[in-house]
Amino acid sequence: MRVMVLGGAGFIGSAFVRELNKRGIKPIVYDLLTYAGRLESLKDTDYEFVKGDIRDEKLHETIAKCMPEVVVNFAAETHVDRSIYSPKDFLTTNILGTVNVLEASRRHNFKYVHISTDEVYGEECADENSPLNPSSPYSAAKASADLFVKAYVRTYGAKAIIVRPSNNYGPRQFPEKLIPKIIIRTMLGLHAPVYGDGKAERDWIFVEDTARIIYDVLERANWGGEVYNIPGGQRYSVLDVIKTVGEVMGKDVKVKFVSDRPGHDRRYCMTTRLKYEVTPFKEGIRKTVDWYVKNKWWWEPLINDKFFVEDEPWSKGGVNT
Incomplete structure (x- = not known):
């Protein structure tokens, strides 16, 4: 199978490249290498890079040249705090970028895997047929992109599926x-900022599990716009996460409570029709801590970033609309 991974130098994208390598596949990685897309994340993997x-x-030109059978799109702005600070970036990348990929699918007839998020459902516990109710600029952009995927399947006959994982963590x-942030700031002797009362819950899944499940899904998908939820089934509050990391x-x-993030959802919760096993949360945290402890070379150049240093990074400098 010839696979192109958009955003393959990012967090989940690079984990998916590793999963493809395990399956004997050398993918084409297409990435802009913005702040969170780094070739360092692809160390010791086998890939072609554009x-x-x-x-x-250029995306259309690259696809015309490489002719992938499957395109998996991890390329997105993903951090909710950044979406509050600068919503326009999320509109252009997450919505217009997705439409550009869908236009490429019309020209070149590849199978398209669109990576979405549990956040599009809002706070209600959701199955694959639940209505979308996003709260943040980030989740609104992702929900809009999902609807464009559905529209292209219905209107143009695009071959596509939508995958909605819960909160990923890992190396x-x-x-x-x-x-x-908790791990690194604790290593540096700094406090961990906690929004509001720290009781907001997320459903956690280890990134290597997500990568494996996505591949298993694409192998048996019908490519008719189906939605696949990928919950981790492990719901913990921010305070629970901090306790486990400690x-x-x-x-x-060290914990410092700060003002709550605007529009902060209290919980995310999904069910799924898929069957799979996941890494137990504490085991995944142990693997994650071990990786950050052993790989300071990877994260030390990144810790001056505003969204790592500041307790309320959305609140200063205004909003770029």
Whole structure:
């Protein structure tokens, strides 16, 4: 199978490249290498690389040259805090970028795997047929992109599926996100900022499990716009996560409660018709901590980022609309 991975130098994308390598597949990685897309995340993997933006015509030229059978799209702006600070970036990449990929699918007739998120459902526990009710600019952009996928399947006969994982964690996740931020800041002797009362719940899944499940899904998909939820089935609050990380690290995590994030959802919850096994949460945290402890070279250049350093990074500098 000839596979192109859009955003393959990012967090889940690079894990998917590793999964493809396990299956004997050398993918084409197409990535703009923005702040969270790094070739360092693809160390020791086998891939062809093309630097490019999913919003540009170059994507069509690359696909025409490489002729992939399957295109998997991980390329997206993903951090909710950044979407509050700069919503336009999420509109152009997550919506217009997706439409550009869908236009390419019309020209070149590949099978398209669209990576979405549990956040499109809002706070209600959802199955694959539940209505979309996004709260943040990030989840609104992802929900819009999902609807465009559905529209292209219905209107143009595009061969596509939508995959909605729950909150991923694991090695090579950018330090702006909760779990690597807790781990790294604790290693540096700094506090972990906690929004509101810290009781917001997320459903956690280890990134290697997500990569494996996505591949298993695409192998048996019908390509008629079906939605596949991929929950981890392990719901923990922010305070629960902090407690688990502290236990694994053998350290007390310093906590600083800060003002709650605007529009902050209290929980995410999904069910699924798929059958699979996942890594137990504490075991996954242990693997994640071990990786960050052993790979300071990967994260040390990143820790001056505004969204790692500041407790309320969305609140300063205004909003770029």
